[in-house]
Amino acid sequence: MAQHRVVLLPGDGIGPEITTVARRLLEAVSERHGFELVFEEKPIGGSAIDATGEPLPASTLAACKASDSVLLAAIGSPRFDSLPREKRPETGLLGLRAGMDLFANLRPVKIVPALIDASSLKREVIEGVDLMVVRELTGGIYFGQPKGRLEADGDERGFNTMTYSGSEVDRIAKVAFDIARERRGRLCSVDKANVLDVSQLWRDRVDAMAPGYSGVEVSHMYVDNAAMQLVRDPRQFDVLLTGNLFGDILSDEAAMLTGSIGMLPSASLGSDGPGLFEPVHGSAPDIAGQDKANPMAMVLSAAMMLRIGLKQSAAADALEAAVDRVLAAGFRTGDLMAEGCTQLGCQAMGQELLKAL
Ligand code: IPM
Ligand code: MG
Secondary structure, three states, X not given: OEEEEEEEXXXXXXXXXXXXXXXXXXHHHHHHOOEEEEEEEOOOOXXXXXXXXXXXXXXXXXXXXXXXXEEEEEOOOHHHOOOOHHHOHHHHHXXXXXXXXXXXXXXXXXXXXXXXXXXXXXXXXXXXXXXXXXXXXXXXXXXOOOOEEEEEOOEEXXXXXXXXXXXXXXXXXXXXXXXXXXXXXXXXXXXXXXXXXXXXXXXXXXXXXXXXXXXXXEEEEXXXXXXXXXXXXXXXXXEXXXXXXXXXXXXXXXXXXXXXXXXXXXXXEOOOOOEEEEEOXXXXXXXXXXXXXXXXXXXXXXXXXXXXXXXXXXXXXXXXXXHHHHHHOOEEOHHHOOOOOEEOOHHHHHHHHHHXX
């Protein structure tokens, strides 16, 4: 029987609750599809700071690197906002992405028919939306040097550097071109080339790659316009390729097309080695521990892990179908609640998903 080693990183806030749901479902689906998952849970983020003083303990990174796939729930808590940056939960996540060399972040945004009225946008605008955000994840202004704060001439200054090398752009652009070729063949690269030199380099490298992909139609869009077009006419997009910071912002915006950020999964991949799968949403400290969280982005991230990371696509299909079924039957968590539907807590939603499997 095939065996896969999965590291679970429950993290902070609602992370542990949604991890419990995902783990149960993974156990059930693996049993049904004839493979075994061996789980190991490791601390990251604020819970790791509490336990070890570090947001990314060396043993967590080592276990992740030695695994077949990593499933992360969420990190972050306002409790740590005043700590120095190297001791904050977010630094643990960035360290994990960098330490596993996960430069490609894939965030698929697809409208679930049952949720169409949960979106703050009109049905006519979002019906049929099916796009993929391909976000560069280990470079750009998140990691650029120099950065810091200093005092000079009686004032303070804070600074970061937005920087990409040609090869960093090439490797993420290749991922996006390959995905576009398998989808509807339309790639829109998002930058700020009208102002930023780093964006002009980005645009030039994407253009240079285009002739190698004759079936893919390439366009470029400034990030301010892209933010507007995403809410004006999101159906125009197939694959959106962008850098780390723009991708962070646009993927939250794109998530809301689906009605709730509680629905959006993501995959972070390197050129080889294990991938990291995580919901796009954060740790939602305001509802943590109250059994109110929506576990579906986590379950859909587990499905992405099964399909992309572990090549168990039948099991991935089964998890995704269970989510569709539960939504079609009218079950909702609070974030998605609508008239005539049945509101459930996180664990009860997990039970319904298990029944629907
Ligand atoms: C995301 C998150 C992270 C990011 C934070 C938690 C560091 O917002 O995955 O989009 O900015 O990348
Ligand atoms: Mg984000």
